[in-house]
Amino acid sequence: MSDAIADYSVAPKAPLFFQRRFLPMWTALCLGAFTDNMLKQALSIALLYGAITAPLIGNDDALPIVGLTFPLAMLLFSTIAGQVADKYETAFLFRRTKFIELLLMILAGVGFLLGNSTILITTLFLMGAQSAFFSPVRTSAMPKYLAAAELVRGNAICSGGLFVSVMLGIVIGGLFIRQPQGPVIVSTILFVAALGGWLAIRLAPEAPANAPDLKIDWNIVGQSRTLFGYVFKSRGVARPVLGVAWYWLVAAQVSVAVPFFVRDTLGGDETVVTVMMALFAIGAAVGATIASLLSKGRSGLGFSATGAFMAGVMTFVVYVLSWTYPPPADMPLINAVEFFTDWRAYILAGALLFASISTAVFVVPLQAATQRRAPTQIRARILAANNMLNAAGAIIGFLFVLLVPRTSIEAVDLFAAIGVAQIILAIYMFRRKRAVKDGLYDEVLAKDGA
Numbered sequence: 001m002s003d004a005i006a007d008y009s010v011a012p013k014a015p016l017f018f019q020r021r022f023l024p025m026w027t028a029l030c031l032g033a034f035t036d037n038m039l040k041q042a043l044s045i046a047l048l049y050g051a052i053t054a055p056l057i058g059n060d061d062a063l064p065i066v067g068l069t070f071p072l073a074m075l076l077f078s079t080i081a082g083q084v085a086d087k088y089e090t091a092f093l094f095r096r097t098k099f100i101e102l103l104l105m106i107l108a109g110v111g112f113l114l115g116n117s118t119i120l121i122t123t124l125f126l127m128g129a130q131s132a133f134f135s136p137v138r139t140s141a142m143p144k145y146l147a148a149a150e151l152v153r154g155n156a157i158c159s160g161g162l163f164v165s166v167m168l169g170i171v172i173g174g175l176f177i178r179q180p181q182g183p184v185i186v187s188t189i190l191f192v193a194a195l196g197g198w199l200a201i202r203l204a205p206e207a208p209a210n211a212p213d214l215k216i217d218w219n220i221v222g223q224s225r226t227l228f229g230y231v232f233k234s235r236g237v238a239r240p241v242l243g244v245a246w247y248w249l250v251a252a253q254v255s256v257a258v259p260f261f262v263r264d265t266l267g268g269d270e271t272v273v274t275v276m277m278a279l280f281a282i283g284a285a286v287g288a289t290i291a292s293l294l295s296k297g298r299s300g301l302g303f304s305a306t307g308a309f310m311a312g313v314m315t316f317v318v319y320v321l322s323w324t325y326p327p328p329a330d331m332p333l334i335n336a337v338e339f340f341t342d343w344r345a346y347i348l349a350g351a352l353l354f355a356s357i358s359t360a361v362f363v364v365p366l367q368a369a370t371q372r373r374a375p376t377q378i379r380a381r382i383l384a385a386n387n388m389l390n391a392a393g394a395i396i397g398f399l400f401v402l403l404v405p406r407t408s409i410e411a412v413d414l415f416a417a418i419g420v421a422q423i424i425l426a427i428y429m430f431r432r433k434r435a436v437k438d439g440l441y442d443e444v445l446a447k448d449g450a
Contacts (some may be wrong), residue, residue, distance in 0.1 A: 001007075006071040014228050017157060021145040024203040027096055029138060029158060030165040031197035035101065035190050036127055037169030039108050040066065041277070042177040042186050043120050045270045048259050052117050067256045069121055071248075073128025074387055078136070079223035080216065082384020085136040086377075087214045088206035090144065097134040098198040104130060109187030112177075136385050137399040140301030140380035144207040144370050156292030157369035159364050160285045167281025174274035180304030226317035227385035234374045237382060240366040245306065245389035247363040248423065254280065254413055260411035270370075271336040276352060283353045287360025294361070305429035307362030312422030314355035321348050 016022050044066055046052040085093060102127050111119030146154045176185045217223050232238045258276050262268040287307070294303050324344060339345050374382040400414060 015327045016146075016150060020205055022157075022205060024152065024200045025094070025138060025141065025145070026158060026161055027200035028094065028204075029196040030161040031200070032098070032101060032131070032195045033162050033165040034169040035105055035197070036070070036131070036184065037166045037167075038173035038190060038193075039105075039120070039127065040070070040124060040173070041274075042112070042126070042173035042182075043117070044259060045174045045273065046177050047117065048263070048270070048273075050062075052115050052120075057408055066121060066124060067252060067398040068395060070128035070131070071127040071252065071391035071398070072124045074132045074135075074391035075395065076220070077129045077132035078384045078388040078391065079220050080134040080218065080298050081387075082136045082227060082381035083214060083216045083223070084133060085140055085380035085384065086210040086231045086275060087212060087216060088207050090137060090141045091204050092206075093133070093137045093303045094201045094204050095198075097130060097137065098194075098201045100130050100133075101127070102191075102194040103196050105190040106188055112183035112187045115183070132384075132387060135278060136380045136384040136397055137365050139367075139371060139386075140210065141204075141207055141382040143374075143376075143379065144204075148372050151371055152365060153292050153367045155371070156288045159291075159367070163284035163288065163360070165282045165284070167278045170277040170281060174270055174277070175401065176329065178270060191359060210380055224388065227381050227388065229383045230378050230382050231389075233380075234373065234382060238370040240373075241382075241386045241389060242368040244363055244370065244386060245261035245393040247366075247393075248390040249393030249397045250359065250418055250422070251356045253396035253400055253418060256398055257411040261322075261415070263333065263335045264328065265322050265412045266325055266339065266409065267331060267333055269333040269335050270337050272334070272339050275336045275339075276349070279349055279354045283356025286355035288364050290357065291361045291364035304362045305426050305433060307358045307360070308422050308429060309426035310358035311355050311362060312419045312424075312426060314351045314358060314419075314420030315415050315422060317351040318348060318355070319412060319419060321351065322412045323413070370405060383408075 004400075017026070043052070047066065104123055107126075108120060108123045111117075111123055121350045134251055142151060142154055142158075172189060173186060176182050176189075179185070217226075230237075231241050255277070258280075262273045267273065291303065291307075321344060340349075370383070370386060371379070
């Protein structure tokens with residue numbers, strides 16, 4: 001073990017957040033999430049309201065495709081990325097992946113300045129590939145930099161920052177892209193954020209490779225089987241991994257369904273879309289903080305079922321409340337100020353907020369459990385398999401939304417399906433908690449004296 005990592009076994013004076021083993025990684029993660037979501041939201045709003053035209057396909061069909069590109073790249077490249085993350089030193093990979101992000105944000109700026117949707121969709125795909133390599137490096141670095149008892153707190157801080165960054169990316173991308181000189185402003189902000197992430201990660205301390213002698217297998221299909229085998233053969237890993245993948249399926253559905261829901265059910269414009277998406281991000285940040293407080297000194301897995309149940313109830317409330325809104329028909333779309341003159345808007349916004357809070361309470365302990373339980377020598381590959389399942393879940397979620405512009409299914413119907421599914425999942429988790437007396441016991445925490 002390197003001296004840098006060994007030093008972290010001594011209780012430091014500064015809070016975890018401000019330590020070098022955490023802050024550069026957190027900063028790079030948050031700025032990366034900001035650029036990803038600002039790029040995606042700016043492109044989505046430009047397509048949804050006709051500021052950019054998608055060639056060959058309609059703009060409504062292009063929206064789910066925009067959503068698909070990122071997880072599709074994650075799915076394709078994660079098998080190789082997991083091996084790379086296990087084989088090479090952590091700080092080296094951090095620096096390389098964030099520099100590639102900087103180059104891609106320059107390409108995105110070119111796309112916005114030219115109003116070229118093909119360049120922008122291609123950039124999103126490449127950002128998915130970049131994230132496929134960055135993510136297992138970051139998630140496998142956390143058990144190197146943090147003690148087992150710190151992982152829930154570390155994940156909660158990361159999740160909170162992540163979702164705030166997502167919110168800021170959504171708000172800034174959605175509001176600026178349709179303003180005069182919007183493409184210039186968006187392009188500049190993307191470049192500055194990516195530059196900041198690259199500069200920050202250069203301060204991350206070195207951490208040894210998990211498996212430096214590993215020979216990389218470039219056979220994606222064969223390696224996929226191997227990685228999934230690690231997940232299902234490693235004790236206590238499969239269920240939290242599948243739970244996190246379910247979270248990303250739901251998040252993908254919501255992220256693409258909300259713009260359709262706002263426009264076609266609520267009659268709102270892009271400012272209403274931005275507010276609703278921001279509420280999801282705020283709720284996720286608050287929920288991550290709550291998960292950290294609830295999980296102090298324990299695994300926090302006991303709260304996941306409650307989070308899933310409350311998320312299902314709140315999502316179903318959104319569906320039922322939408323019945324009270326008349327069809328927008330040919331009426332002009334209303335902005336956020338006009339939307340919130342109606343008392344129903346506050347109930348709807350509150351339900352969306354609490355659904356997001358509850359979902360974060362559900363997922364944060366599962367992320368930490370996966371990191372704790374994954375065997376060290378194959379940890380990055382297990383986390384890469386986790387990314388692949390997350391991407392697969394997101395792709396399934398986007399494909400469901402693709403039905404909206406092509407069938408009689410409306411975006412609001414997806415909220416009903418999500419709500420029912422969340423409640424069923426919660427019932428399963430409650431039953432398992434009763435059936436398996438030690439099902440939520442985490443022996444890794446016990447070894448660390450937590």
